[in-house]
Amino acid sequence: MFGRVIITQLKLSLRSKIYVFWTLAFPIILGTLFYFAFSSIYKDNKSEPIPVVVEAEQSAIDEYKVMQAFSYLDKDKMRGDLEEYATEKAAAEAMGEDFDREAPLSEEALEELEAVESFDDMKGYDLSLFPYDYMTEDKSVLDEISVEDHPFAGVLQKLEYEDGTKMIEEVKVSSHEEAEKLLKEGDIAGIITISGMKDIYLEVAGMGVNHSILSSVISEYRVQVDKAINTINENPDDLERSDEVMDESIASMDFVEEKSMGGGNRDPFVTYFYNLIAMLVMMSSIGTLYSVVSNQANQSTTGMRLDGSPINKMLLELAQLAALMIIQSVITVIALSYYIFVLGVNYGGDIALVYFTSVVSNLVGISLGYLVSHIGKFSRDKKEAILMAILLGGGFLAGLMLGDIKIWIEKSFPLFNRINPSAVITDAFYALNMFGPGPRYYRTMGYIFGLSFVMIIIGLFLSRKNSYKSL
Secondary structure (H helix, E strand, O other): OHHHHHHHHHHHHHHOHHHHHHHHHHHHHHHHHHHHHHHHHHHHHOOOOEEEEEEEOHHHHHHHHHHHHHHHEOHHHHHHHHHHHHHHHHHHHHOOOOOOOOOOOOHHHHHHHHOOOOHHHHHOOOHHHOOHHHEOOOOHHHHOOOHHHOHHHHHHHHOEOOOOOEOEEEOOOOOHHHHHHHHHHOOOOEEEEEOOOOOEEEEOOOOOHHHHHHHHHHHHHHHHHHHHHHHHHHOHHHHHHHHHHHHHHHHOOOOOOOOOOOOOOOOOOHHHHHHHHHHHHHOHHHHHHHHHHOOOOOOOHHHHHHHHOOOOHHHHHHHHHHHHHHHHHHHHHHHHHHHHHHOOOOOOOOHHHHHHHHHHHHHHHHHHHHHHHOOOOOOHHHHHHHHHHHHHHHHHHHOOOOOOHHHHHHHHOHHHHHHOHHHHHHHHHHHHHHHOOOHHHHHHHHHHHHHHHHHHHHHHHHHHHOOOOOO
């Protein structure tokens, strides 16, 4: 019976012209329009340096000075001197002799040092109490630190396009007002303000290729710095090598060094094609809604007959979902092949994983349609309206209509990007392109399987709960 239902559902789906149009023809048409709209823009601009003004607040410089000071601190020598001082003092007191030797560190300075157990503690440390005598470098090294020495400034200096052209051109100004004037007149692409080790802010006058590139660089830098800070906080013994931990993490940025299986496609408009695949697989929810609702007793005469028959309802619906997964996977492969081999879209990363991610993502769309189909006893039109609101809203917030909105949500409401199906799918492609099959990619795939599982379980629960006393 299970196999017969699958075959019947496959036939019904293929006969539906509306289903085939919205799940296959429409994404192909839209993808073609995207290609002609965006492909030439990036090619024309990708090798031109992006002019920016980089400003650093004093707090950011001070924070970096503290980190460098701790990295230069010779703790072994300091501990040895303190132990020697304590031993000599104890011996003198035991013999009743006067002990006039000055302590290597004042009690206040020692207490402040001992209180530093994390990166946040180190960030708020008062350098006036720092034991400069125990530095492996001269104090002047700290005094000479400027904005050019900040790790993010170093990242900007290293960024290059594939042809070796520098990606960022730093424009020097005498004041913030001058920078604002240049931005307003269009002479620079943005103003980057460094407020802390991970607090980097971008001010732009409008949207465009350069803005997308700068936003991507800043977002990736923040991810790597967060990773380094977590490492330092989890291993307090690494405080003295915090600069090394930070440098190692930043050096792994895909904008600075490509990974073997990462695609490294830095075209900012490729995110629109991520969202296109997300839209394609999410459209499968409409077909799922139609199929499931048509078998509900309050929606059709077919549903009435099925409800009164001895057929296992849960088995019937699972067979429908399996059939829809099969046909939607085929549609996804056809559309993706058109994007890659006909339009020449480079999704980045290993091509087999790109196909795998696309096919698996259909689980989210199908499970969403299944869940919505069992919400209440509304008519099909009302359920369809609910589903379309979710699809359009989720697509918009994932960046289908406005590419940078997902970045804004990630900064302001990161949890929403974990439960928005469209955002989860696009993030899987981004992770595969920029990082390769690593922790971020696997974590995102876990979100996809987790969301799908939860929605199907809730849908099954609602399905069993629904009963019809009179029709």
